Amino acid sequence: MKNREESKASRQMNRLLTFFNGIKAFIKKVNVKMEGKYSPSLLALAVTAITALVVSSILFLPGGLGVAGDGSTDDIMRSAGIYYKDKEPDRIYNNYFVKTYSTVASGNDVPGKTVNSQVFLIRLAKGLDQVLTRDNNFDIRFLGFLYLLLYLPAVYLIVRQVCQRVRQFSEGVIIAAAGLFIFSDIGYVTYFNSFYPEAIWFITMLYVAGASMSFQTERNAHWDFYSLLLFLVSGVILVGSRRQCAVIGFILAVYVIRLIFVRKSFLWGVSCVAAAFLLSIFSILNIFLFPSDFTETSKFHAMTRGVLFGSSNPAQTLEEFGIDPSYELLTDASAYDYIPFVKAGDDSLYHGFMDQYTTSDVAVYYLRHPGSLLGMLDVSIRAGMDIRRSSCGNYEITAGLPKKARSLFWSGWSTFKMTLAPRTIGYLILLIGAVFFLFYKGYSIRPPKDRRNTIFLDLLMMVLGVLLSQSLVVIIHSGDAEMVQRMFLVGISLDIMTYCVFAELQHRIKVV
Numbered sequence: 001m002k003n004r005e006e007s008k009a010s011r012q013m014n015r016l017l018t019f020f021n022g023i024k025a026f027i028k029k030v031n032v033k034m035e036g037k038y039s040p041s042l043l044a045l046a047v048t049a050i051t052a053l054v055v056s057s058i059l060f061l062p063g064g065l066g067v068a069g070d071g072s073t074d075d076i077m078r079s080a081g082i083y084y085k086d087k088e089p090d091r092i093y094n095n096y097f098v099k100t101y102s103t104v105a106s107g108n109d110v111p112g113k114t115v116n117s118q119v120f121l122i123r124l125a126k127g128l129d130q131v132l133t134r135d136n137n138f139d140i141r142f143l144g145f146l147y148l149l150l151y152l153p154a155v156y157l158i159v160r161q162v163c164q165r166v167r168q169f170s171e172g173v174i175i176a177a178a179g180l181f182i183f184s185d186i187g188y189v190t191y192f193n194s195f196y197p198e199a200i201w202f203i204t205m206l207y208v209a210g211a212s213m214s215f216q217t218e219r220n221a222h223w224d225f226y227s228l229l230l231f232l233v234s235g236v237i238l239v240g241s242r243r244q245c246a247v248i249g250f251i252l253a254v255y256v257i258r259l260i261f262v263r264k265s266f267l268w269g270v271s272c273v274a275a276a277f278l279l280s281i282f283s284i285l286n287i288f289l290f291p292s293d294f295t296e297t298s299k300f301h302a303m304t305r306g307v308l309f310g311s312s313n314p315a316q317t318l319e320e321f322g323i324d325p326s327y328e329l330l331t332d333a334s335a336y337d338y339i340p341f342v343k344a345g346d347d348s349l350y351h352g353f354m355d356q357y358t359t360s361d362v363a364v365y366y367l368r369h370p371g372s373l374l375g376m377l378d379v380s381i382r383a384g385m386d387i388r389r390s391s392c393g394n395y396e397i398t399a400g401l402p403k404k405a406r407s408l409f410w411s412g413w414s415t416f417k418m419t420l421a422p423r424t425i426g427y428l429i430l431l432i433g434a435v436f437f438l439f440y441k442g443y444s445i446r447p448p449k450d451r452r453n454t455i456f457l458d459l460l461m462m463v464l465g466v467l468l469s470q471s472l473v474v475i476i477h478s479g480d481a482e483m484v485q486r487m488f489l490v491g492i493s494l495d496i497m498t499y500c501v502f503a504e505l506q507h508r509i510k511v512v
Contacts, residue, residue, distance in 0.1 A: 034169035043176040044160035051155050051184045052148070054410055058186060059144045059193055063399060065186070065407050066097040066140065066193030068392040072485060073195035077101070079112030080122040082138050095403040097193065097396050101138045103130070116290065117240035118200050121146060140193050147192040147199050154203055155183055157210030158496075162503045164216065165452065175503045182495055186407060187388040187414035197241050198387075198488045204241075205466075205492050207234035212255065212459040215262050216452040224263060225271065231256070232275045239282050243290035244473055244486065249283030251465040258458050261446045293486075297335050298478035299354060302362050304333045306479025310372040320365065323356045334481050363476050376480065378425040380471040383483035384490030385423045387414055391484070413495075428467075431497050435460045438504045460497055467493035 058065050071093050077083065084092050085102045092098055103126065105111070125143035133139070159179040163172045183206065191198040211231040215224065231252070239249040253276035260272045303321075308331040311317040315325035330353075366373040388411075393404040408415070421427070439457040447454040470489040474482060 038167060038169045038172060040160045040163035040172060043163050043172050044156045044179075047159045047176045047180045048152050048156040050180055052152055054184055055148060055151070055189045055192075058189055058407075058410065059148065060141055063396070064099070064141060064144075064193065065190050065394040066099065066144070067190050067196060067389060067394065068094050068097050068404070069195065070094055070389070070392060070485070075112040075114050076116075076119060076122070076195050077112065078105075078110065079114040079119045080126060081105075082122065082126060083109045085137075091397060094392050095397075096393050099140055099193070099396055101140065102136060103138050104136045114291075116242065117237045118195075118197055118242075121200065122195065140195075143195075144192040147203065151189075151192070151203050151206075154206035154210060155179070158183070158206050158213065158499075161210055161213035161216065162500060165456075165503060166507050171507055174506055178499060178502055182413050182499055184410065185387070185413040186394075186410045188492075190388075190394055190407075200241050201238065201245075201489055202492055204234045204238040205463075205489070205496065207231075208238065208252065209459065209463065209496050212462065213455065215259060216455040218449065218451075221263065221265070221268070224268070228256075228259070228271060228275060232278065235279050236282050239279065239286055242293055243286055244293045244470070245489075246283045246286040246290070247469045247473065248466055248489075249279045249286070251462060251469060253277075253279040253283075254465075255458060255462040262451070294477040294482075296354070298482060299359070300335060300349065301479045301481035302359070302475075302477055303354075303357065304330045304479065305481040306376060306475055307362060307365055307372070308332070309479060310375045311369075317365075321357045321361060323353055327353050336481060359476055366476065373475070374425065376475045377428075377468075377471055379480045380475060380483055380487060380490060381425050381428055381494075382423045383480070384467075384471075384487040384494060385417045385421060386484070387417075387488060387491040387495075389484065428494070431494070431501060432464065434501045434505070435464075435497065438501060438508070456500060460500060463493045463496050467497075 069092060081103055083102045083105050084098070085100065086092055086098070087108075122143060125146045126138050128146070129138050129142040132142075159176055162179065163175050166172055166175065188198075188202050191202065208231060211227045211234065214227045235249065235252040239245050239252075256272050256276040256279065260269045262268070307317060307321075308314045308328070311331075314328040314331045318325050318327055366376075388406065390406075391404065393401075394407045395401045395405050399405075417423070422430075435457065439453045439460070442450060442453045443457055444451075444454055467490050470487070470493075474486045478486075
């Protein structure tokens, strides 16, 4: 009996080995046939074409999808001269995606006051709508179309550049397929049909990463200047989208300074310095001219859902700020609770509590207590893993689906991250370790002829800087209460790092 079972297991193992050996032989045969014909450009073009079809079906076919508004973008809309036609909160906030808006203000509509790069793009889409339809309505799919036109070249660029790290056709196909799987996910592209800044953040981050990767190979000077210009324009649009992004300009400026060593040319060096200077200037202007993205309620949460939330002894922590320890009752309190313990706007909170600390005090506290900061960073990584707004639906009310219903179509990557991927700071630490292990070889301050690893390591450290800066900005200003709305840049940064690490790993261990 035992011998028969062992014999059966042995036959199954042999069949399995035969199957895998057959696949391996087939892959080898394909690589031999494609030797000398491998083209990262063609693979990237194929991914871009498939992406265009998938995203167009999501955004523009009857029953097209988007992301329901939550009220945070109302001033952005009004600043672009766009207003709700339906004023019923239950129909326009969170529950259902709204496709059609009015371009004529009603008596109760107040003009918006926001000026940023996103408002410019919305106005451009509004102008396109008016030219083609000549009515008083705005169909948000015109904005989605504009974003799509900007998005497709970004997908092509980043997939092409990562595919250039390998020379075998089978490896390139895997890398291209991974790019399609990750960067065309419905969690990303449904933001195109919305007024959220996520769409512009997503597209500009892809351009910033793709333009950076393009310096991995030596080429004609003109192409390097084009990439530098693309990096600069994308960076300015990203920084100019929200005050929350101000610090990103300084991070991008540091990376541009590193690019000085890519070419031995005085003009190139001056161009890099000028680009870094412009990025820094835009960041400074952002800080002084843009209104804060955070409110008094955010400041309240910075203490209750941040400092006190991560403290093992809230009473003692309050004493560090000169606040009466009796306020420890506010630990974990949120103004967004269904039945809030206390409202952030209560006058009783200002005297003795909120007037005792500033954002700078909160930042200094985390410097003195790195353990608390690490705990909050862990929470931010978990929030960044969810690139979709769980409180906002994807469907129009006419679809007849439940409130806040979200589509599962083409959601493989976002679903994987929410259900199976490690959602802790440990994953980020592992990712950072993998980045250094995979790309440190040959790294140099002055890149040699083979500068691929130097460029990729610098790029991924820049992306890491964006990730950490956004986590810190949100933690210091609002604790964990607003992470769902503000951690998108953390999510896309993680995905760019994951994509590069995956591509290099499968190349190193010869998966195919």
